[in-house]
Amino acid sequence: MDKLVQELVARKIRPSIQRVKILEYLINNRIHPTADQIFQHMQKEIPTMSKATVYNTLNTFLSVGLVRLLTIGGSEARYDINMTTHGHFKCESCGTVHDFTIDLEDCELGGLDDFTVEKRDVHFRGYCPRCSSNPGRSSKC
Amino acid sequence: MDKLVQELVARKIRPSIQRVKILEYLINNRIHPTADQIFQHMQKEIPTMSKATVYNTLNTFLSVGLVRLLTIGGSEARYDINMTTHGHFKCESCGTVHDFTIDLEDCELGGLDDFTVEKRDVHFRGYCPRCSSNPGRSSKC
DNA sequence: TCCCATAATAGACTTGTTCTAAATATATAA
DNA sequence: TTATATATTTAGAACAAGTCTATTATGGGA
Structure with a gap:
């Protein structure tokens, strides 16, 4: 818990209970959760927490580089506390x-002369091992 | 125009006026438009066209692989009629x-054994040449 | 302890997209 | 042709994700 508080203080974020709990959830649940998943979970811990607080907190975390925002496919924003370079694969069957790992340095690129590239995202989609071997099922993995 | 009709018929899509016009727009305006941009444009050609028709048509095109859906960054779905393999760069200043070009075959990948990969998207963000050389401006490129 | 700034809350609001039911258009079979 | 079935379009309601606003709560420093 102390570690979490320090993580926030180091980034000049006041460690409110709400923020610490959301950070704790992100660290312990590396499932690239949506804001709603976080909100649902928080209701168990802090029943009065509002959705706006979840969004405020996530936006605060984003602005200091504590999490990254993923938008794979449709209408779902997902939050990832793993800030190392990596790609994301989304299963079209179960949604996980x-x-x-991917190293874009190896890649031949063309057409980006004079562009200033700041962020690189790689999104793959298809079927995870579990859904590949169980065609037809579309429940939780 | 005939070519457009054939393009649709070849994919077993009935070539209604609305569909042909939307296809024509996509082919002539390779700006990765949003549904709303398409809708705005269509109002000039077919003033009675409803937004639902734009979405219906785009979803029909998607389902037969005539366009691809891009979701770079936030709340904007964009449609791309260029189905060849390529990456997308979004300027954070002007939004274009x-x-x-990118060849992912060259890339070292790890952690996808037993995954069935069907779609690959590469999204970069940063500043386009114009915005890079005009820091501060955030209007249209 | 009292202030002041910051943060949290509830709910209204906005935006993008889908859904629904009715009207219209098109294709097919008699 | 005409009748009938099927597909498409339309307008607006419904929905969902996320933001905004006004109010209340919190917590650190004089």
């Missing part, structure tokens, strides 16, 4: 998001 | 989306 998995990390994979 | 640019294509670039």
